[in-house]
Amino acid sequence: MVLLQLEGVTKSYMGQQVLRGVYLSISEREFVVVRGRSGAGKTTLMKIMALLLKPDGGRVIYKGINVWSVNNSLRECLRKTIAYIPQFLDLLPNLNVFDNIALPLIARRTKSAVIEERVNEIAVELGIKGFLHRYPNSLSGGERQRVAIARALASSPEILIADEPTAYLDDESSEELYKLINVIRSKRRVAIVIATTELSANIPGADNVYILERGVLRNIS
Numbered sequence: 001m002v003l004l005q006l007e008g009v010t011k012s013y014m015g016q017q018v019l020r021g022v023y024l025s026i027s028e029r030e031f032v033v034v035r036g037r038s039g040a041g042k043t044t045l046m047k048i049m050a051l052l053l054k055p056d057g058g059r060v061i062y063k064g065i066n067v068w069s070v071n072n073s074l075r076e077c078l079r080k081t082i083a084y085i086p087q088f089l090d091l092l093p094n095l096n097v098f099d100n101i102a103l104p105l106i107a108r109r110t111k112s113a114v115i116e117e118r119v120n121e122i123a124v125e126l127g128i129k130g131f132l133h134r135y136p137n138s139l140s141g142g143e144r145q146r147v148a149i150a151r152a153l154a155s156s157p158e159i160l161i162a163d164e165p166t167a168y169l170d171d172e173s174s175e176e177l178y179k180l181i182n183v184i185r186s187k188r189r190v191a192i193v194i195a196t197t198e199l200s201a202n203i204p205g206a207d208n209v210y211i212l213e214r215g216v217l218r219n220i221s
């Protein structure tokens with residue numbers, strides 16, 4: 001079943017067209033990789049998929065709904081089912097790992113007993129149970145990335161979008177991250193989209209690999 005569709009999406013900044021008509025369809029549980037060099041428009045595209053940025057033209061259809069033609073509150077409801085991990089993660093340095101992961105649940109007024117259970121469950125799943133009480137700055141890049149994924153998964157999203165999750169990881173940590181993505185996929189009903197600049201690397205488990213070049217997306221898998 002198709003979850004999210006982009007139909008001829010365009011986006012310009014100050015007269016410079018970054019996306020020139022992007023078509024993409026993401027199905028339930030699909031693992032999609034978007035490759036492209038720095039400045040190609042990956043972050044712009046990820047934010048449009050996360051319903052955080054409005055395109056200039058074209059349509060974004062999520063669960064059959066034309067996202068930018070409905071009212072704000074409906075769009076907000078739809079947005080809550082998509083988790084977006086920005087390139088710089090945005091973990092809060094003054095909160096420990098537990099609280100960072102709990103944040104989206106607190107925002108949704110989840111009961112504290114449920115939060116406790118949910119955070120512990122995700123921490124086990126992602127292998128970060130050992131540092132729930134540590135602070136983000138004391139973690140390695142790979143560990144921080146796992147915490148950001150845990151936080152994103154806390155609200156059980158239908159789509160998880162990660163902007164260049166391997167940008168600051170060495171090869172070994174990148175490999176571990178891709179393994180983790182495949183573990184997550186085996187356990188959860190979640191579609192995963194990642195952006196990367198790695199043009200040569202083979203990404204295990206990817207269902208479709210696209211390249212973003214000159215403002216258009218091309219399937220290269």
Ligand SMILES: Nc1ncnc2c1ncn2[C@@H]1O[C@H](COP(=O)(O)OP(=O)(O)O)[C@@H](O)[C@H]1O
Pocket residue numbers: 013014018036037038039040041042043044045
């Ligand atoms: N808010 C913005 N204002 C003006 N230009 C922007 C803005 N965001 C991105 N751009 C420009 O759009 C192009 C694509 O940026 P981006 O989507 O961040 O690409 P990528 O993530 O692939 O590096 C770049 O040339 C960038 O400078």
Ligand SMILES: [Mg+2]
Pocket residue numbers: 042043044087163164
């Ligand atoms: Mg980017």
